[in-house]
Amino acid sequence: MPSVVDTGILHRLTDTSIPLVQRVQAFMEGMQSAMCSELEKLDGEKTFGADAWKREGGGGGLTRVLEGGAVFEKAGVNSSTVFGTLPDSLARKMNTKAERFRATGISLVLHPRSPMVPTVHANFRYLEMDDKDAWFGGGADLTPSYLFEEDVVHFHKTLKDACDKHDISYYPRFKKWCDEYFHIPHRGECRGVGGLFFDYLRGSLESDFMFVRSVAESFLDAYLPIVQKRVNEPWDEPERRWQLLRRGRYVEFNLVYDRGTVFGLETRGRTESVLMSLPPLAKWDYNVKPAEGSREATLVDVLQNPREWVA
Amino acid sequence: MPSVVDTGILHRLTDTSIPLVQRVQAFMEGMQSAMCSELEKLDGEKTFGADAWKREGGGGGLTRVLEGGAVFEKAGVNSSTVFGTLPDSLARKMNTKAERFRATGISLVLHPRSPMVPTVHANFRYLEMDDKDAWFGGGADLTPSYLFEEDVVHFHKTLKDACDKHDISYYPRFKKWCDEYFHIPHRGECRGVGGLFFDYLRGSLESDFMFVRSVAESFLDAYLPIVQKRVNEPWDEPERRWQLLRRGRYVEFNLVYDRGTVFGLETRGRTESVLMSLPPLAKWDYNVKPAEGSREATLVDVLQNPREWVA
Numbered sequence: 097m098p099s100v101v102d103t104g105i106l107h108r109l110t111d112t113s114i115p116l117v118q119r120v121q122a123f124m125e126g127m128q129s130a131m132c133s134e135l136e137k138l139d140g141e142k143t144f145g146a147d148a149w150k151r152e153g154g155g156g157g158l159t160r161v162l163e164g165g166a167v168f169e170k171a172g173v174n175s176s177t178v179f180g181t182l183p184d185s186l187a188r189k190m191n192t193k194a195e196r197f198r199a200t201g202i203s204l205v206l207h208p209r210s211p212m213v214p215t216v217h218a219n220f221r222y223l224e225m226d227d228k229d230a231w232f233g234g235g236a237d238l239t240p241s242y243l244f245e246e247d248v249v250h251f252h253k254t255l256k257d258a259c260d261k262h263d264i265s266y267y268p269r270f271k272k273w274c275d276e277y278f279h280i281p282h283r284g285e286c287r288g289v290g291g292l293f294f295d296y297l298r299g300s301l302e303s304d305f306m307f308v309r310s311v312a313e314s315f316l317d318a319y320l321p322i323v324q325k326r327v328n329e330p331w332d333e334p335e336r337r338w339q340l341l342r343r344g345r346y347v348e349f350n351l352v353y354d355r356g357t358v359f360g361l362e363t364r365g366r367t368e369s370v371l372m373s374l375p376p377l378a379k380w381d382y383n384v385k386p387a388e389g390s391r392e393a394t395l396v397d398v399l400q401n402p403r404e405w406v407a
Numbered sequence: 408m409p410s411v412v413d414t415g416i417l418h419r420l421t422d423t424s425i426p427l428v429q430r431v432q433a434f435m436e437g438m439q440s441a442m443c444s445e446l447e448k449l450d451g452e453k454t455f456g457a458d459a460w461k462r463e464g465g466g467g468g469l470t471r472v473l474e475g476g477a478v479f480e481k482a483g484v485n486s487s488t489v490f491g492t493l494p495d496s497l498a499r500k501m502n503t504k505a506e507r508f509r510a511t512g513i514s515l516v517l518h519p520r521s522p523m524v525p526t527v528h529a530n531f532r533y534l535e536m537d538d539k540d541a542w543f544g545g546g547a548d549l550t551p552s553y554l555f556e557e558d559v560v561h562f563h564k565t566l567k568d569a570c571d572k573h574d575i576s577y578y579p580r581f582k583k584w585c586d587e588y589f590h591i592p593h594r595g596e597c598r599g600v601g602g603l604f605f606d607y608l609r610g611s612l613e614s615d616f617m618f619v620r621s622v623a624e625s626f627l628d629a630y631l632p633i634v635q636k637r638v639n640e641p642w643d644e645p646e647r648r649w650q651l652l653r654r655g656r657y658v659e660f661n662l663v664y665d666r667g668t669v670f671g672l673e674t675r676g677r678t679e680s681v682l683m684s685l686p687p688l689a690k691w692d693y694n695v696k697p698a699e700g701s702r703e704a705t706l707v708d709v710l711q712n713p714r715e716w717v718a
Contacts, residue, residue, distance in 0.1 A: 145693075159693075170693070172693070282678045348682075351662035352669075358663075361592075364592075367594060368693060372693055376690060376691060377688065380687060380689075381474060381687060382679060382683055
């Protein structure tokens with residue numbers, strides 16, 4: 097484990113005598129480790145590998161991937177802390193005059209084997225520009241191949257509860273932002289059924305950190321019960337094919353629109369870590385149209401017309 | 408068939424009393440039809456469907472796809488002739504002040520079932536901007552999962568012969584351009600073993616048209632003998648997996664870098680026609696490294712270090 101952080105910091109996350117960035121990094125790395133443990137327990141068959149890597153120019157990360165599991169066909173949990181000179185191209189895109197940056201965060205993408213268990217993504221990050229500007233960003237969102245409404249309600253409700261503890265305006269704002277962000281214009285549909293997306297959270301950074309912790313800590317509660325509930329649902333080959341076609345859309349979003357991915361490829365991040373989000377198998381058939389009234393059509397309808405899942 | 412062109416024009420391609428754009432369109436549509444026939448014969452099992460579509464703003468196309476064949480897991484041949492007002496965003500990208508455009512062309516992508524038979528792509532196009540500027544573009548390139556040197560030599564040699572009849576400077580220029588264009592920076596490798604790529608060909612348009620015809624007409628001679636030679640090579644599951652991983656790279660190139668694809672998605676072309684190039688099945692495993700000295704390593708070496716295939 098390449099953590100440069102004293103793990104004792106994990107017990108002093110609110111100790112403001114320690115610089116915030118160090119506490120955030122400790123939290124992110126601790127979260128990565130805890131999530132991998134829980135996911136391994138649930139999978140029961142495979143464990144996560146761990147590849148530590150260094151970034152030329154400053155920092156590095158730890159990429160953890162589980163492949164070919166009983167529950168998860170592919171699961172990736174990445175942590176990284178990078179810093180250094182901000183590339184010009186990036187500074188222009190971010191509309192900043194800052195010269196140096198520091199970023200720490202985790203991202204996670206889980207591709208379950210069963211078409212009845214939804215794919216999920218979460219990401220939490222903290223950025224500092226020079227000594228002048230800093231903010232949190234992140235979110236979590238669910239991408240089912242088949243719609244189980246109660247599962248989507250549970251996912252959203254759990255995230256909403258985490259938000260409401262901090263600011264009741266957060267959930268409606270970040271839910272809407274999520275629907276807007278994970279939109280695939282050329283398909284006229286969202287990638288999935290949403291969740292939360294937030295960025296440039298720069299109120300009181302200490303309370304923003306508390307908020308991010310709440311959301312990150314609620315993530316497994318939002319997702320794991322869905323896996324447990326659906327993992328033994330039966331499925332057949334046509335449903336598997338539909339899942340692979342949906343994964344094709346996931347690839348389209350990530351490679352064409354996702355800021356994190358495009359940013360990672362442009363800044364020559366570690367390609368295998370940036371692209372660990374891509375599915376183990378995906379399919380593109382020509383002009384597939386689900387039959388009217390089918391379960392597949394129900395899903396597409398909800399992706400084309402995002403709903404409110406909790407009041 | 409939605410051709411607006413008198414097919415009699417096919418027999419008068421050099422008749423300059425007919426506007427060039429009409430002759431080019433007739434040639435492109437005739438080529439599409441001829442290629443589909445040849446590919447169906449070779450496949451022996453499945454035939455091409457035909458979807459005619461219209462473009463809002465002017466023009467349309469014919470998308471022809473064969474799926475689940477004996478030889479071709481997926482084969483797409485698209486023709487289109489579109490015209491109208493040039494979108495501002497596009498005019499800026501193309502660095503032109505033109506207000507109206509007209510484009511006619513075909514594109515083809517074949518994904519064979521066997522990992523021993525290479526994927527192939529070809530594209531030929533003619534563009535007019537207002538009445539002031541016009542040019543041809545196009546090319547053909549080969550993407551094997553396993554390297555058979557003699558096949559690559561045959562492919563390049565056939566295309567070179569087509570070039571040499573017109574201008575001996577073409578092949579070296581367009582071969583190099585192809586290696587540069589089909590490069591995946593984040594992987595540090597080319598998509599395949601190259602071929603030809605050319606654009607902005609605006610010498611004498613009549614002789615440019617003759618050149619494009621020569622290349623297009625030589626395309627099946629460049630590719631089909633390779634299919635016939637390799638289609639009965641034995642292959643196993645690890646080789647199929649390698650093919651699916653290589654197809655993942657194909658997806659990465661097309662969605663992140665390919666101008667035609669990005670252009671098509673940005674201008675809200677018909678998505679299913681733009682993305683017909685994507686493979687029927689593709690795979691992303693984490694951090695796959697071919698064993699030293701393996702056939703897979705040999706391929707990667709040639710993708711990282713493009714070679715000269717014909718003197």
